[in-house]
Structure formats: C-alpha cells, structure tokens
Amino acid sequence: MGHMEELYPLLEEAFAGRTNEEWMGRLRAEDLIYAPVLTYEQLACDEQARVNDYIVTVDHPSLGQIDVTGMPITFSSTPVEIGNHAPELGQHAEEVLLGLGYDWDQITRFREEAVIH
Secondary structure, three states: OOOHHHHHHHHHHHHHOOOHHHHHHHHHHOOOOOOOOOOHHHHHOOHHHHHOOOEEEEEEOOOEEEEEEOOOOOOOOOOOOOOOOOOOOOOOHHHHHHHOOOOHHHHHHHHHOOOOO
C-alpha cells in the first residue's frame, strides 16, 4: 500500500493506451472480474442498467416521460419506489407562506408583484 502514489500514474498511462473494448477483451481472456466505468450517457443507454432499475422512466407532470436515476439497492422486506418529482417553481409557495404566518392578502400581493410565481 505504500507505493500507491507511484502506481496510479503508471496505471493511468497503461489504460490510456487501449480502448475499453480492448481492455475488456484482455481481462475477459484472463477470466478476471471487471467492469467499465461508464459516462452517464453510456449508462442511460445500457440495457442492464435498465433491467436492474438503475435508470427508470417516470411520468413528470410537465415534461412527460423522463428517465431518472433509480434506487441502486434493494431491500428484501421493504420495496423501494421512486418518489414524487421535484416541485415546480413556486408549487408550494402558498403553503410555505401560510405556514410562516402570511395571510392571503399578502400572498396575493406577492403574486401581483412577481415576488412569487
């Protein structure tokens, strides 16, 4: 473990000399366990990522069907579900302002003055 600083640059240089496909072929030929590091774009197109629900399609109220990150782990007794989408801009403004003690006249004025959406 004492030579990691020297090892990493050597490995980076060696790995940069071949494509992912070449390295995977060599590692597969040696019966080694490996996995490529994917970009998000590559992962989003990966069939196995979808089969494992790492990328899932959900219905968004204004965007329609969109792909989002799924849950990377599962539990034997507690099913995992993808929660609600992120709120729209200003979606909870009235609720928050009412909770902070503002009244409807003030909230209406905030809307008219474009303080909130």
